[in-house]
Amino acid sequence: MEAIKIINSIKDDFKSTIQSMNYFYELFEKVYCKNEPLHNGKTKIGTMCIQIPSEIIYALDGVPIRLCNGFYTDDEIGSDLLTQKACPLVKATVGHFASNNFTDKPDIVFSPTTCDQKTKAGAIVKNFGYKVVDVDFPRTKESEGSREYWRKSIKQFAVELSKFKNKKLTKSNLEVSIKKIGYAQSLYHKLSEYRKQEIAPILGVDMFLITNAFFFDKIDSWIEAMEVLLKEMKTRVDEKINVAGKMSPRIVFTGSPPIFPNYKIPLIIEQSDALIVADETCSSNRMFNDMVAVDEWNLYDMIDSISDKYLKACTCPIFTTNDDRIRRIIDLVKNYKADAVVYQAFAGCTVYEMEQRSVLDAMEKAGIPILYIESDYSPSQQGQLSTRIEAFVESLKTRRRNKNR
Amino acid sequence: MSNLKRKINNMNLVRFRFWFQIVAFLLIVYGGYIGFDLGNKLPTFACVYNGDFTGGKCYLGMLQHDLKHPWETFLGFAGYAFLISLGIFIGWLWLLNKAWCGYVCPLGTMQDWITAFRTKLKIRFSQYDWSSRAKIKPIKWILLILLLIIPVMIANSVFGLPKLPNGLSMPFCDICPGRMLIPAFTGDFGQFYIDFSSKTDLVMTTLGMIIVGLFLIGSFIKKRFFCYFCPMAALQYTFSKPALLKLYKDGSKCTKCGDCYRACDMDILEIADDVTSKNLVTEDCTLCLKCVAACPEEGCLEANFAGKTIFESTKEGFIIRMAMDKKGESS
Ligand code: SF4
Ligand code: SF4
Numbered sequence: 207m208e209a210i211k212i213i214n215s216i217k218d219d220f221k222s223t224i225q226s227m228n229y230f231y232e233l234f235e236k237v238y239c240k241n242e243p244l245h246n247g248k249t250k251i252g253t254m255c256i257q258i259p260s261e262i263i264y265a266l267d268g269v270p271i272r273l274c275n276g277f278y279t280d281d282e283i284g285s286d287l288l289t290q291k292a293c294p295l296v297k298a299t300v301g302h303f304a305s306n307n308f309t310d311k312p313d314i315v316f317s318p319t320t321c322d323q324k325t326k327a328g329a330i331v332k333n334f335g336y337k338v339v340d341v342d343f344p345r346t347k348e349s350e351g352s353r354e355y356w357r358k359s360i361k362q363f364a365v366e367l368s369k370f371k372n373k374k375l376t377k378s379n380l381e382v383s384i385k386k387i388g389y390a391q392s393l394y395h396k397l398s399e400y401r402k403q404e405i406a407p408i409l410g411v412d413m414f415l416i417t418n419a420f421f422f423d424k425i426d427s428w429i430e431a432m433e434v435l436l437k438e439m440k441t442r443v444d445e446k447i448n449v450a451g452k453m454s455p456r457i458v459f460t461g462s463p464p465i466f467p468n469y470k471i472p473l474i475i476e477q478s479d480a481l482i483v484a485d486e487t488c489s490s491n492r493m494f495n496d497m498v499a500v501d502e503w504n505l506y507d508m509i510d511s512i513s514d515k516y517l518k519a520c521t522c523p524i525f526t527t528n529d530d531r532i533r534r535i536i537d538l539v540k541n542y543k544a545d546a547v548v549y550q551a552f553a554g555c556t557v558y559e560m561e562q563r564s565v566l567d568a569m570e571k572a573g574i575p576i577l578y579i580e581s582d583y584s585p586s587q588q589g590q591l592s593t594r595i596e597a598f599v600e601s602l603k604t605r606r607r608n609k610n611r
Numbered sequence: 612m613s614n615l616k617r618k619i620n621n622m623n624l625v626r627f628r629f630w631f632q633i634v635a636f637l638l639i640v641y642g643g644y645i646g647f648d649l650g651n652k653l654p655t656f657a658c659v660y661n662g663d664f665t666g667g668k669c670y671l672g673m674l675q676h677d678l679k680h681p682w683e684t685f686l687g688f689a690g691y692a693f694l695i696s697l698g699i700f701i702g703w704l705w706l707l708n709k710a711w712c713g714y715v716c717p718l719g720t721m722q723d724w725i726t727a728f729r730t731k732l733k734i735r736f737s738q739y740d741w742s743s744r745a746k747i748k749p750i751k752w753i754l755l756i757l758l759l760i761i762p763v764m765i766a767n768s769v770f771g772l773p774k775l776p777n778g779l780s781m782p783f784c785d786i787c788p789g790r791m792l793i794p795a796f797t798g799d800f801g802q803f804y805i806d807f808s809s810k811t812d813l814v815m816t817t818l819g820m821i822i823v824g825l826f827l828i829g830s831f832i833k834k835r836f837f838c839y840f841c842p843m844a845a846l847q848y849t850f851s852k853p854a855l856l857k858l859y860k861d862g863s864k865c866t867k868c869g870d871c872y873r874a875c876d877m878d879i880l881e882i883a884d885d886v887t888s889k890n891l892v893t894e895d896c897t898l899c900l901k902c903v904a905a906c907p908e909e910g911c912l913e914a915n916f917a918g919k920t921i922f923e924s925t926k927e928g929f930i931i932r933m934a935m936d937k938k939g940e941s942s
C-alpha cells in the first residue's frame with residue numbers, strides 16, 4: 207500500500223515524466239508490491255549500513271542487499287520490539303526481520319557498529335535466528351589507530367565472507383568488482399552533472415529512487431538502466447525540458463536518509479515547487495560520491511583502499527567531529543547553485559539531532575538559508591509539515607526575487 | 612574547458628612520469644656523451660663522480676667544495692662566487708621547484724624502479740607509523756647542517772676547536788649513494804671501495820657502502836626510502852616558497868577521503884588533512900603530482916606554474932585513470 211502510493215505520486219504528480227524512469231518505477235513495484243524476488247539462486251549478503259563494501263561481496267560472487275528500511279508498517283512492528291523512542295529507520299529494519307517478509311531474504315547479515323541503535327539492532331536480529339556478523343567500526347576517523355582498526359575489520363570481514371562463500375578473494379576478482387562498481391558510480395556522477403544546470407532535467411525524488419534501487423537491484427540491470435537514462439537526459443537537456451519552474455528554489459537535502467518508501471519530506475519539498483538538486487545522505491549521494499582509489503593494483507592495496515573509502519570519506523554523524531560534512535554541504539550548495547538546505551532528522555536519531563546546531567551555525571555563517579525538520583515514518587502531521595515547508599519555499603522565492611532586482 | 616586542458620587532466624600520470632623520468636635519467640647520467648650539460652649547480656643528484664658522462668652536476672657536491680675556504684676569502688672573491696653559485700642553484704630550483712625530485716633526480720628514479728619491481732612481485736610496501744614518521748623528519752636537516760659545517764670546519768678553526776681532518780672534505784659525498792650508484796650506470800664501479808688510508812676515510816667510505824646497501828634494500832621495502840633522509844630535499848625546501856611550480860589545494864572542495872595520502876610515496880599526511888593551506892609543497896614533497904592524479908574532487912588539487920593551472924584533479928580524470936570509465940567484463 208505504502209509502496210504503490212509513493213510510486214504513483216512520483217509518477218503522476220509531476221510534469222514531464224522521464225521515459226526511462228519507468229524501469230525504476232517497475233522495479234520498485236515488482237519488488238515491494240508484487241514481491242517478486244530478483245536474485246533467486248544467488249547468495250544474498252545483507253548489510254545493515256553503508257560501510258560494508260559491496261566490492262568484496264561482488265568479488266566473492268554474492269549479492270549485497272542493503273537492509274536499511276523505510277516502511278512505516280515495519281516501523282510499527284519495530285516499535286513494539288525496541289522502544290517507541292528509537293530511530294524509525296532502525297525500528298523499521300528490525301521490524302522487517304521480525305515479520306520476515308523479505309522478497310530476497312538475506313543468507314547472512316553483516317552489521318557494522320555505527321550508531322548505538324544500529325549496533326544494538328544487530329544483536330536483536332540475531333536473536334530472531336538470523337546469521338548476523340558484527341563488523342567493528344571506529345567512531346573517530348582522523349586517527350591512525352582508527353584507520354588501522356578499520357582496515358583490520360575489513361580484512362576480517364573478507365575472511366568471514368570468503369569462508370561463508372567458500373571462495374577465495376583474488377587480485378583479479380576484486381579488481382573486476384572494484385572497477386564495475388566504480389563504473390556504476392561514474393554513471394551516477396554523470397547524471398549529477400546534469401543536475402548542476404540551470405534547467406533541471408530530473409527530480410530529486412526520482413534520484414532517490416535511482417540511488418535506493420542500488421540497495422538491492424541486479425547491478426548489471428541497474429547499469430543498463432542508467433545508460434539509457436543518461437541518453438534520455440542528454441536529449442532532454444538539448445530540448446531544454448525543465449522538471450521544475452523557472453523560479454523554483456534549488457535545495458540541497460541532508461540529514462537522516464530518505465529510504466523508499468519514506469520519501470515524505472522530499473515529496474513535500476518538490477510538491478511545494480522547490481527542487482532537490484543534490485543531497486548529502488547515506489541512502490543516496492554518500493553511496494556514490496567516493497570511488498575506490500587504488501595505487502598498486504595488488505590485493506593488499508585494494509583492500510586497504512576499500513577500507514579507507516568506507517571510513518575516511520564518510521560523513522556519517524556518528525563520528526566525533528564532523529567538519530567534513532559541513533564542508534561538503536557548503537560545497538554542494540556552491541556547485542549545484544542551490545538556494546538553501548533542508549536538514550531532516552528522524553525523531554530518535556540522536557546523532558543527527560545533536561549535529562543540527564553546528565550545521566545550522568555553519569550555514570548561517572556561510573549565508574545559506576536552512577530548514578531543520580524533525581520527522582518520522584508516520585503518515586500523520588502531513589499538513590503541518592507542508593505548511594512549514596511551503597512557507598520556507600516562499601521565503602526562498604522572495605529572496606531570489608530580491609536578489610534578481 | 613579547452614580540449615587540450617581536458618586531455619592533460621585526463622592523462623595517465625604514472626605513464627607520463629615513467630617516461631619523463633627515463634628521459635631525464637638518460638640526459639643526466641649519459642648526457643655528457645652527446646655534449647649535453649646543464650652546469651654544475653643543479654638541485655638534483657647529477658653526480659660529479661660520473662665524470663664526463665654526466666649531463667650536469669649536483670650542487671650539493673659543489674656546495675661542500677665551495678665552503679672549504681678560510682673565512683677571509685669569503686669576504687672577497689670567493690664570497691661573490693659562492694653567492695652566484697647559490698643564485699644559480701636557486702634559479703634552477705625556482706623553475707621546477709621540488710619536481711626535480713619527482714621527475715629528474717636519478718636517485719629518485721632508481722627508487723621508483725625498485726618500487727615498480729616490488730609491485731610486479733606483488734609484495735606489499737611498508738609504512739612508518741605516524742610517530743616514527745615525525746621523528747625521522749629532522750634527520751635530513753641535521754645532515755644538511757653537518758654537510759654545511761664540516762667543510763667550513765676543515766678550513767677554519769670554529770670556536771677555537773681544532774680544524775677537522777681533510778678526509779672529510781666532501782662529507783656527504785662520502786656517504787651519498789649517488790656516488791656509487793650513478794657512475795655504475797656508465798660502467799664505472801670504481802666508487803665501490805673502502806679507503807684504508809686514514810681512520811676518517813675508513814669510517815666514511817665504510818658508512819658509504821652501508822648506506823648504498825640500505826638504499827637498495829630500503830627502497831624495496833619502503834617507497835622512496837632514501838628521500839626521507841635526503842639533505843638535498845631540505846636545501847630545496849629552504850628556497851622553495853617563491854618557486855614557479857606549485858602544488859595548490861582548495862580545501863573547501865576536499866572531502867578528506869585520503870586518496871591523495873594513500874598515493875603519496877612520501878606519506879605526507881597534510882595533503883589530505885590540511886584543508887586551510889593553499890600551498891601544499893611541504894618539506895618532503897617531491898612534486899610527483901601523484902596526489903593530484905588520485906584526487907577525485909574537481910579542482911581540489913592542482914599543479915600551478917607561474918599562476919597558471921597546468922594539471923588539476925577532475926572527476927573525469929580520476930575515473931579514466933582508475934579504468935572505471937568502461938563497463939569492463941561482467942561477472
Ligand atoms: S538515521 Fe541516525 S540513528 Fe538512524 S540508523 Fe542512521 S545514524 Fe543511526
Ligand atoms: S656524491 Fe652525491 S652529493 Fe656528492 S656530487 Fe654525487 S650525487 Fe652529489
Ligand code: SF4
Binds near residue numbers: 655656711
Ligand atoms: S629527495 Fe633527494 S634523493 Fe630523493 S629525489 Fe630528491 S634529491 Fe633525489
Ligand code: SF4
Binds near residue numbers: 866869882884906912
Ligand atoms: S584526494 Fe582530494 S578530496 Fe581526497 S583528501 Fe586528498 S585532496 Fe581531499
Ligand code: SF4
Binds near residue numbers: 874879895901903
Ligand atoms: S604530496 Fe603529492 S606531489 Fe608531494 S610527494 Fe606526495 S603525492 Fe607527490
